[in-house]
Structures are given as C-alpha cells and as structure tokens.
Amino acid sequence: MIHNLLALPKYRGLIQTLVVRDLKARYRGSVLGFFWSFVNPLLLMAVYTFVFTVIMPGAHPESVQPYGLFFFCGILPWTWFSSSLTEASNVLISGGNLIKKVLFPAEVLPIVSVLANLSHFLLGLPILAALLIYYQRPLDPLELLWFPVILVVQFFFTTGLGLLLAALTVHFRDIKDILGNVLTLWFFSTPIIYPMQMAPEGYRWVLNLNPMTHLAISYQEVLFHVGPHGHWKWLLAMGAASLVVFLIGYFVFDRLRDSFAEEV
Amino acid sequence: MTNAIEAVNVTKVYRKYARKKQFATLKSALLSGSLVSELQPDETFEALRGVSFQVPKGCTYGVIGRNGSGKSTLLKCVAGITRPTTGSVAVDGRISALIELGAGFHPEISGRENVFINGIMLGLSKKEIQKRFDEIVEFAELKDFIDAPVKTYSSGMYMRLGFAVAIHVDPDVLLVDEVLAVGDQGFTVKCLDKFAEFRRRNKTILLVTHSLDLVEKFCDQALWLDKGKTHGEGDPKLTVTAYIMDVEKAEEQLLAKEEAVRVAQAVAPVARDEDSPQPHNPVETGEAPANMFAATEGRWGTREIEITGVNIVGADGTPAHVFRTGEPLTVKIGFRAHQPTRDFVFGMGIFNADGLCCYGTNTNIDELEPDRLSGAGEVRFVVDRLDLVEGTYKFDVAVHKLDGFPYDYHRQLYTIRVKSRQKDVGIYRPPHRWEVTGDVTFRPPGSGFKRGDRDGDAPAD
Known part of the structure; x- marks a missing residue:
C-alpha cells in the first residue's frame, strides 16, 4: 500500500490530463459550455434564497443576512463534496474499459473525479468574490490564509471517501443509489442552509460529529462572518481526521484493487 | 540471451457467483450479516492451470488455442491487468498491450486530444507524443478527421487510431490480442510491416491469434493452450499442425453428433399437432415438398426402396466428416x-x-x-x-x-x-x-513474411 501510495505523484501528468479531459468533455455540446460551472450554484442559490426570503421570510436571524451570500459560502464547497462522491462512486464502473483492458492505476480515476469537481469549485470562486464585493463584506486578508487549509482538509476527506466508495461500489452496485439519499440527509445535517446557532441545543453534538459541519463553518467564518476565525481548532482536528479517512480509503481501495478487473 | 517474459506456473482462478448472488446488494448483505461471505465465490473456474513459458528477448511468440482456452487471460496476466492467482509473471521492459484498442478514448473530445490522453495513459510523456504525433496520425490514416470528436468515427477509424497510438508507444514487449482485423487489407499489411520492424529491432512480441498462418509465418515459437493448460510448445509449424489436427478431430466428433441427431429426427415419425405450425426440424413426409429448391433438410419418399444408412468415409475406410x-x-x-x-x-x-x-x-x-x-x-x-x-x-x-x-x-x-x-x-x-516464362521468379514457399527485409528500409526510430 505504501509503495502504491508513493507511486501516486508519478501519475500527476496523467491525472492532470484526465481532469482537463473531464472538464472539456463535460460541457461539450451544451450552449453555455463551462459557464454552467457558475450558473449551477447561482441557480441553486436563487432557489434557496427565494424559499427563505420570499416564502419563509424571517426564518433566519439577522446574523446570516444577506442570506444569499451566507448560503453561497456553504453550497459551493458542498457541491464540490457531493458531486465528487457521486462521480467517484461510479467512476470505476464507467471507466471499466480502462480497468479491464489497460494497465492503469485505478486510484487515478476517483482522484480525477475529486479534482475535476475542485476545478468547478474554483471556477465558482469569482462569483463568490463578486458577491462579496457587491455586498461590501469586509474580508480579513490574514483570515483568508485559512482558506487553502480548509481546501486541503476537504480534499483529503473527500478523496478518502471517494476511494472507499469507488472500491465498494464495484462489489455493491447499489451504493450509487443509497448514496443519493445519504447525501441529501447529510446536506441537511450540515449548517449550510441554516447557521449552526439555529440548531437545537440538544442536537448540536450530532452536528458536531459531522465532519462537513466544521468545513462549512470554517468557510463561513473565513468568508462570511466578520471577526476572527474562531473555528480553527476544530478545523485542525478535522484535518487530522481527514488524513486518517484518506489512509483508510486508500487502504481499502488497495486491498480490493485486484478484484476490479474481474468484477467491473 | 535473456528472457523478456518469464511465466512460472501461472494459474488464474476466476470466481463464478451463483445467479442469486450475482445481484447481491449492500443492503441484503448487511441485513443478512453476510458481507464477508457474499464476497466469497461459490464456484471457481480455472482459466489457466500451471502454465509456464519463457519468451527470449527479440522473440516473436505465438499463443494459439480454441475459444476459452485461456489465451486472453494469459495475455492479461502478462500485461499486469490481472494478477495470477498463483505463480508469477515477470516482464523485462516497457509493455504495450494491444488488447482493447482505444480503450481510454473519450467519445466527446477530438481525436487529437484523445491521442495525447491515450498516449499518456500508456506511459508516454507529452513531449514524446508531440514528437510522434504526425507519425501516429499518418499511420492511422486519419489526417482529415483528427480534429473531429471520436464519437463521429467509424469503428474502423476508432480501432486504427487506437492501434496507431499503442504501437507508437515504442515498447520493448508488445502484447497483441487478435487485433489485426482492424482495417482493410492495406492497413493489415501496414500493421504486419510494423511488427516486422519491431522484430528487426529485436523487440519481443507476444501474439495471441486465431490466424494460424500468421503464427506459422511470423512467430519463432508457439504455445498451444487447451482448457487453460499448455498442450504443446515449440516450433510454430509443428505446434500449429498438431493444433489443426486436434481441431479437426473435435470438429469431426461434433459433425458426427449433429448428423446423428439430424438423421434420427428424419427417421423418427414426427408427431403432427394440428395447431402448431410446421416444425422446423427435418420432417418425414411421404411426398416431396412442392418446391424442391426451397426445401432444406428432410426425408421423404414411399420407402419401397429404403436407404438404411449413409456413411461418408475417408481414405482409410472409417467414417469421417x-x-x-x-x-x-x-x-x-x-x-x-x-x-x-x-x-x-x-x-x-x-x-x-x-x-x-x-x-x-x-x-x-x-x-x-x-x-x-x-x-x-x-x-x-x-x-x-x-x-x-x-x-x-x-x-x-x-x-x-x-x-x-x-x-x-x-x-x-x-x-x-x-x-x-x-x-x-x-x-x-x-x-x-503455374508456369512462367521470362524473367519471373518466385521465392520458395515458407520463407515467411519479411516484407520489411525485402524493402531494405531502415528501422524508423
């Protein structure tokens, strides 16, 4: 496992090429092309803002106004996370030809899924920046230094889960279907459409067990809330945990590797 | 001379799952608490059983055998795509496997981009591909279409491009699985030329094929697999001859069996069901069918003189097919x-x-x-x-x-x-x-396929 793990950097050229291919291929044939990377989160933001400001006005405290911006800070990384997992869970099966017929490092495929979605996430950042300027939110440059840290933590966490799901889906095809529902539940258990303070006291510990909670709060602290990043301890703990998740994911993937060519 | 490929006692066991378990789901596995046992196979199938062989460097090695004899599995083991269950395979040098051509192509993007991606998958660097790009496109005969999305390619174009990329990886060991059927005659000749060039440059080729001609003319050694076991190895001509005789024997048995069934059906009275349409199997009727030429298998006549048995025999007087x-x-x-x-x-x-x-x-x-x-x-x-x-x-x-x-x-x-x-x-x-006059000569038969040698062109490298 260590040996294979150390071989990973060797494939960066391959990974890079495949990520670019993924981005190119995804919107090929659509009118808006890669603008969909911007439009998708914007539309999602529009939907939730409509619900929580027009249909249910006053549902949220003053601290999360403007609501659209608050939501956008959470939904952007969440989309990266959930799309990565959805794609990673299917990637070995859809890339079956590569696994079965070509000598190919299989772990590259889920990693490419995560990275391709990271690219969409990064493409969404200019919109976030535009919103921040529009609402004239003050940003602390020092606090912004946390942003890449959060990104790295989320990357390892997502990749670990992605590898695990990719490997298990080969044996249990219905993970794909379960995953959709699990992700919906997970979305609502993460303070994205609501701030953490709105969660009932008695349930906060549940939310605290959710790794995505700390990532979402960190993003919100850095990008939305004024004042120092008060969540950094949680984030660092989460960072350690995500490394463990990554290693576990890689370990399981590596153990099941030999079965892929036969089971896909 | 050292060996490019060394396979020692390679056994590959595939799992066969019972139908019921084939659609095992995580949920059912969790519910019945059989997550582990579900992963255990009910039955196994040995695709390869203790196959050993060595391919010296620079040797062209043919693998023949009937369908299902384990040829492709062997190739996959050598390529490293699957690992042998027991035994070991060692390969010295860079491998390129012509197993599934264009396996990594993405249909939505252009041939040009796919060449790069495929090349990188096969282990080339971007620079190396750049250098060989024109050669690849030329070889694939796709100059006019290289910027079109691959999904618009015909299957022949697709295969040709895949072949062109794979062969330009410049491997030390080339694994070929029955891929010469990818183009028209001209392209096949080009592929063979490319192989000949590989041979001249002392590269190793492992060739899995049903084309026995190719094995005879092209290979230095041959391996005959039968039901996952080595059935013969050595001189390609001898191996191919032994293989052909075995195939004919099996064919003979099959034809004899089919014929026995056909004759038995024609002789046995066929139960006529008024509601059912005419049975397709041979029918015994008293009268000739209205249209003799449309008639297929069958038997008819009054039987005043009866044909009691028909045997087709060969030179030795025993029934043969x-x-x-x-x-x-x-x-x-x-x-x-x-x-x-x-x-x-x-x-x-x-x-x-x-x-x-x-x-x-x-x-x-x-x-x-x-x-x-x-x-x-x-x-x-x-x-x-x-x-x-x-x-x-x-x-x-x-x-x-x-x-x-x-x-x-x-x-x-x-x-x-x-x-x-x-x-x-x-x-x-x-x-x-054939008789000729004038300045016409033919080479003696069996001198093999050596077009490249005759042309005397230098290896393109």
Whole structure:
C-alpha cells in the first residue's frame, strides 16, 4: 500500500490530463459550455434564497443576512463534496474499459473525479468574490490564509471517501443509489442552509460529529462572518481526521484493487 | 540471451457467483450479516492451470488455442491487468498491450486530444507524443478527421487510431490480442510491416491469434493452450499442425453428433399437432415438398426402396466428416428393397453452405442402366479426389424411379467439412499449376513474411 501510495505523484501528468479531459468533455455540446460551472450554484442559490426570503421570510436571524451570500459560502464547497462522491462512486464502473483492458492505476480515476469537481469549485470562486464585493463584506486578508487549509482538509476527506466508495461500489452496485439519499440527509445535517446557532441545543453534538459541519463553518467564518476565525481548532482536528479517512480509503481501495478487473 | 517474459506456473482462478448472488446488494448483505461471505465465490473456474513459458528477448511468440482456452487471460496476466492467482509473471521492459484498442478514448473530445490522453495513459510523456504525433496520425490514416470528436468515427477509424497510438508507444514487449482485423487489407499489411520492424529491432512480441498462418509465418515459437493448460510448445509449424489436427478431430466428433441427431429426427415419425405450425426440424413426409429448391433438410419418399444408412468415409475406410481438399471420399449408401424392382436410380447431390448445388448426378445420368434390385445391399459413390475449396458441404442421397418419383430421398442430412491450407475462393479447385516464362521468379514457399527485409528500409526510430 505504501509503495502504491508513493507511486501516486508519478501519475500527476496523467491525472492532470484526465481532469482537463473531464472538464472539456463535460460541457461539450451544451450552449453555455463551462459557464454552467457558475450558473449551477447561482441557480441553486436563487432557489434557496427565494424559499427563505420570499416564502419563509424571517426564518433566519439577522446574523446570516444577506442570506444569499451566507448560503453561497456553504453550497459551493458542498457541491464540490457531493458531486465528487457521486462521480467517484461510479467512476470505476464507467471507466471499466480502462480497468479491464489497460494497465492503469485505478486510484487515478476517483482522484480525477475529486479534482475535476475542485476545478468547478474554483471556477465558482469569482462569483463568490463578486458577491462579496457587491455586498461590501469586509474580508480579513490574514483570515483568508485559512482558506487553502480548509481546501486541503476537504480534499483529503473527500478523496478518502471517494476511494472507499469507488472500491465498494464495484462489489455493491447499489451504493450509487443509497448514496443519493445519504447525501441529501447529510446536506441537511450540515449548517449550510441554516447557521449552526439555529440548531437545537440538544442536537448540536450530532452536528458536531459531522465532519462537513466544521468545513462549512470554517468557510463561513473565513468568508462570511466578520471577526476572527474562531473555528480553527476544530478545523485542525478535522484535518487530522481527514488524513486518517484518506489512509483508510486508500487502504481499502488497495486491498480490493485486484478484484476490479474481474468484477467491473 | 535473456528472457523478456518469464511465466512460472501461472494459474488464474476466476470466481463464478451463483445467479442469486450475482445481484447481491449492500443492503441484503448487511441485513443478512453476510458481507464477508457474499464476497466469497461459490464456484471457481480455472482459466489457466500451471502454465509456464519463457519468451527470449527479440522473440516473436505465438499463443494459439480454441475459444476459452485461456489465451486472453494469459495475455492479461502478462500485461499486469490481472494478477495470477498463483505463480508469477515477470516482464523485462516497457509493455504495450494491444488488447482493447482505444480503450481510454473519450467519445466527446477530438481525436487529437484523445491521442495525447491515450498516449499518456500508456506511459508516454507529452513531449514524446508531440514528437510522434504526425507519425501516429499518418499511420492511422486519419489526417482529415483528427480534429473531429471520436464519437463521429467509424469503428474502423476508432480501432486504427487506437492501434496507431499503442504501437507508437515504442515498447520493448508488445502484447497483441487478435487485433489485426482492424482495417482493410492495406492497413493489415501496414500493421504486419510494423511488427516486422519491431522484430528487426529485436523487440519481443507476444501474439495471441486465431490466424494460424500468421503464427506459422511470423512467430519463432508457439504455445498451444487447451482448457487453460499448455498442450504443446515449440516450433510454430509443428505446434500449429498438431493444433489443426486436434481441431479437426473435435470438429469431426461434433459433425458426427449433429448428423446423428439430424438423421434420427428424419427417421423418427414426427408427431403432427394440428395447431402448431410446421416444425422446423427435418420432417418425414411421404411426398416431396412442392418446391424442391426451397426445401432444406428432410426425408421423404414411399420407402419401397429404403436407404438404411449413409456413411461418408475417408481414405482409410472409417467414417469421417472432415476432409482435406484433394483427398478421396466415398459415400456408402446402404439400402433395402421391400420388393424386387427394375425401376431405380441412385442419386447424389453436393451443396455448399449457401445451398448452391455444387454437383449433382445419379446412376441414370452416369448411364448406368438399372437392371435389377432386390434385398439389401450397399451402393458406393466413390470420389478419387475431392477438389472442393474449404467450406461446409451437405449431401443429398436419394433413390428414386427413372421418372423422379422418390423411394427415399435424404435431403442435406449429411455434412462434411472440407479443409484447406490454401485460401483459394470459389467452389471447385481444378488440379492446376503455374508456369512462367521470362524473367519471373518466385521465392520458395515458407520463407515467411519479411516484407520489411525485402524493402531494405531502415528501422524508423
């Protein structure tokens, strides 16, 4: 496992090429092309803002106004996370030809899924920046230094889960279907459409067990809330945990590797 | 000389899951708490059993064998795509596997981009691909289409591009799995040229193929796999010959079995169900079908003279179903007449697989005047040289009156297969030879495929 793990950097050229291919291929044939990377989160933001400001006005405290911006800070990384997992869970099966017929490092495929979605996430950042300027939110440059840290933590966490799901889906095809529902539940258990303070006291510990909670709060602290990043301890703990998740994911993937060519 | 490929005692066991478990779900596995046991196979299938072989560097090594004999599995083990269950495979040098051409192509993006991506997947760097790009496109004959999305390619274009990329990886060991059928004649020749060039540059080729010609002409050594085991190894000519004989034996058995079934069905009375349509299997009827030419297998006639048995025998007098072009053949027709008669004609017809009558005659046409026939006996139709080209042929055997009224007509119940090492076309091979005058010479047969050598072109590197 260590040996294979150390071989990973060797494939960066391959990974890079495949990520670019993924981005190119995804919107090929659509009118808006890669603008969909911007439009998708914007539309999602529009939907939730409509619900929580027009249909249910006053549902949220003053601290999360403007609501659209608050939501956008959470939904952007969440989309990266959930799309990565959805794609990673299917990637070995859809890339079956590569696994079965070509000598190919299989772990590259889920990693490419995560990275391709990271690219969409990064493409969404200019919109976030535009919103921040529009609402004239003050940003602390020092606090912004946390942003890449959060990104790295989320990357390892997502990749670990992605590898695990990719490997298990080969044996249990219905993970794909379960995953959709699990992700919906997970979305609502993460303070994205609501701030953490709105969660009932008695349930906060549940939310605290959710790794995505700390990532979402960190993003919100850095990008939305004024004042120092008060969540950094949680984030660092989460960072350690995500490394463990990554290693576990890689370990399981590596153990099941030999079965892929036969089971896909 | 060292070995490029060394396989020691390679065994590959595939799992076979019971149908019920094939659709095992995580939920059911969790519910029944059998997550681990679900992953255990019920039954296993040994695709390879203790296969060992060595391929010296620079050697072209052919692997032959029937479908399902484990050839492709062996190739996958050598390529490292699957790992042998036990045993080991060691390969020295960079491998390129022509197993599935264009496996990594993405349909939505252009051929150009796919060449780069595919090349990188196969282990080239961007620079190396850049350098070889024009050569690849030229080889694939896709100059005008290289910027079109791959999904618009025909399957031949797709394969050609895949082949071109794979072969330009410049491997030390090239694994080829039956991929020469990717293009027209011209392209196939180009591929063979490329292989010849590889040989000259002392690269190793492992070739899995059903084209025995190719193995004979092209390989230095051959391995014959049968049901996952090594059945023969060594000189390609000897191995191929042994293989062909084995295939013919199996074919012979199969044809004999099929024929037995067909004859049994034709003889057994067929239960007629008024509601059901005409059965497709051979039917025994008293009358000839309205359209003789449309009729397929079957048997009809009054049976005043009955054909009791038909045997097609070869030179050694034992029943045979596989013949070589030019071999003798005899059709033995056993008959029994229920009453003596003076009005009888024995007939023979030979049809090819398209239903075309290749030859037909009878004792009347051959000017044998019927005189008397009674009791049981045997009539033999003796062919000294069966000059038919390769193919499957069916025989009509009949006995009828001079006016054609059938006593017993066996329509295409007997099948033989004619084999030939020459791939001539048509139906009939007249004994022939070529004579030349002037400055025309031919190389002696068996000098192999060495186009590249003859052209004397330097290896392109």
